[in-house]
Amino acid sequence: MNNTIIKTDFNFPGQVSVYKGKVRDVYFLNDDRLVMIATDRLSAFDVVMPKGIPYKGQILNQIATKMMEKTSDIVPNWLEATPDPNVAIGRKCEPFKVEMVIRGYLSGHAAREYKAGKRELCGVKMPEGMKENDKFPEPVITPATKAEHGDHDEDISRENIIKRGIVSEEDYNKLEDYTRKLFQRGTEIAAKQDLILVDTKYEFGKTPEGEIVLIDEIHTPDSSRYFYADGYEERQQKGEPQKQLSKEFVRQWLISKGFQGKEGQQVPEMSDEYIETISERYIELYENITGDKFKKADVSNILARIEKNVVAYLKA
Template identity: 65%
Template sequence: MDAIKSTKLEFENATGVYHGKVRDVYFFGKKIAIVATDRISAFDVVLNRAIPYKGQVLNQIAEKFLKMTADIVPNWLESTPHSNVHIGKNCEAFAVEMVIRGYLAGHAWREYKAGKRILCGVALPEGLKENDKLPEPIITPTTKAMEGHDEDISREEILAQGVVSEEDYVQLEKYTKALFNKGTEFARERGLILVDTKYEFGKVEDKIYLIDEVHTPDSSRYFYAEGYQERQDKDEPQKQLSKEFVRQWLIENGFQGKDGQEQPIMSDEFVNSVSDRYIELYENITGEKFEKSSYVNQEDEIFKAINTQLG
């Protein structure tokens, strides 16, 4: 099956390369080129199979929302020379991810179900059930691990440990809330609910920039608004657009990224179904038809696109 599992591009003037969970980052001094591969991760583990068109979906959704939110917070993106490539500023990333939740779902629900009533220093009320709307959106940061698992962390711990200065953290909270409000408003117009999402930020000199991706199915969870309340009232699963169904499939097959667990084998049929879900989200969230890029000579085309601008 055609998919971009990884890239090994050799640029004469590149100053470094970093292969993340799903992105390959090439450094050119003050600029970076990020290739959105088709790798997929869950529970902070890169899965063995790549998902066709996933990288293109993420890249194009991120571009749309980075442009849409540029009036809220400046961002790192400068150009998109290829459907899987972004080029922009090389920011020094903050060592935390700003997770914001409007509903009790995913990781937050699993913690709540296990009996926890304080998540990242935020108290949660009794009597909630999975996918309930929270009284108000809450920020539940995580550490940003280069390898291994990200860990929940509270605002108080971040400040006490000096991970982020108080002045910067206050600004990150303001940006996070404003971005979530914008994403929520846009999702509502598309008949969707933005359940939760994460934002990453960095700095160039003393200026904060929004980095990485925004409101994509890898960084966000969406429900269909139509029928949401009816499904809640009947204790039925929500119809959602996110990669949570991949996590659930892994859980059902005995894998949560824990030591000693072996990844289940993803069949071609399952891989194609995941690809279809990513394309479905793209078309629902953007209102545009997804145009599949060709995989013919894909790595050469990516190299040319980056080299033309930064070579």
């Protein structure tokens, strides 16, 4: 449990600034590149949990890298290299201040809103008579504004994004097009592994040259929800919960302990045993979605390993 990355404090060659996100730490270099460290921090309900999850950062980074490679024909991405299991290096971009969330099924946040009686999400109408985890007639895009400094992300409609000038109409149309195509590719990749890609989010940025590129992570358990395809229909007909691979099981555990990230609520204590089960679920996701056996990196001194690998790459 001690061999996890909760925080970083590097000083890489050419470093000019640092941004600490919920899960990733980003080091900006003076040559318009950035070094992104996937830590082992776990975020739920926009709150970072006190303890790290073994191998989580490695898993996120390696899934995202594989998925960037498998979608680069649809949209260019920011990635240049992954010199360490927890590290991605790539082009600096100006991020769009929206997350493009796309949902193929009524699950998670959408299901909670539906259960509360809402039939519209982000300006998108949801059909009557749906049950949790039912498939939408076609995937729906429900964007969220990107939060600053840990505040909650907020649902927002396409119309409001354009009206408020958060993204121009021309750019937003491209983001929607890329989002639908990426989700279709992700769905096909998942299906080959007998999984269903339920919902996910994509983040985009603009290069200094004005090109829209895919940034951050893609199709990871932090940004996506997966169901096992085998038995999906049967479970729906019986009204049983779906067997899923995502962070939702952590959210449900927190809800059962009376925590949803609301003011005044305390994060419940996570035992080492429970943290180990979360780590195992992340490894399970990696192996299921990629079809590859997960190889645990040396974690005897993760920070020294990262520094050595990044500095060697930058010098080369």
